[in-house]
Amino acid sequence: QVQLVQSGAEVKKPGASVKVSCKASGYSFTSHYIHWVRQAPGQGLEWMGVISPSGDRTSYAQRFQGRVTMTWDTSASTVYMELSSLRSEDTAMYYCARDSGRGRATLTFDSWGQGTLVTVSS
Amino acid sequence: EIVLTQSPGTLSLSPGERATLSCRASQTVSSSYLAWYQQKPGQAPRLLIYGASSRATGIPDRFSGSGSGTDFTLTISRLEPGDFAVYYCQQYGSSPPLTFGGGTKVEIK
Secondary structure (H helix, E strand, O other): OOOOOOOEEEEEEOOOOOOEEEEEEOHHHHOOOOOEEEEEEOEEEEEEEEOOOOOOEEEEEEOOOOEEEEEEEHHHOEEEEEEEOOOOOEEEEEEEEEOOOOOOOOOOOEEEEEOOEEEEEE | OOEEEEEEEEEEEEOOOEEEEEEOOOOOOOHOOOOEEOOOOOOOEEEEEOOOEEEOOOOOOOOOEEOOOOOOOOOOOOOOOOOOOEEEEEEEEOOOHHHHHEOOOEEEO
């Protein structure tokens, strides 16, 4: 079955960077885009961006432009999301999510990782 | 950026009752590119509805979606105990960015 397994919780200081991984299994990972969505404690969902299955195309939400980088390690079936210049407002659960479309982006999410809690605190 | 406003914020109902959740967009959502997700405490969201009215794989038919333009509705015909959760709408007709509504919590009365 489709599984997206994310790396463990992180605690970072303001100004630092964090890199979260998302390992895909149970499907042909070269066929689906991967999105990142975050959720601050007690808050709603916020889309951060998307990476193509080949890793050669990304699209980021404007508010994260310049701070976020999404990459693929195809040999490890793993996607990474790195967020830099962290501030307290970046404290959130970060989810990777598989795009529902096969071979194309439909921009809906049919499988999700378990989430990675990133805490930014001095 | 399209802003989605969900109402009510909280819906208090009993098992067996009908739930009607609203999602209103600040601009027309093209081609009814509107999805609904369910999120239970401590879990990731789950896709329920896409294209405003199509059920995702494995979603029971007591969940239905409707609407077009700027007004969309998720209806749960008869609430079961596992349906008490937070529900989010998401538009994907105008992106980036994809945007979500603020959520409606369906709680047991």
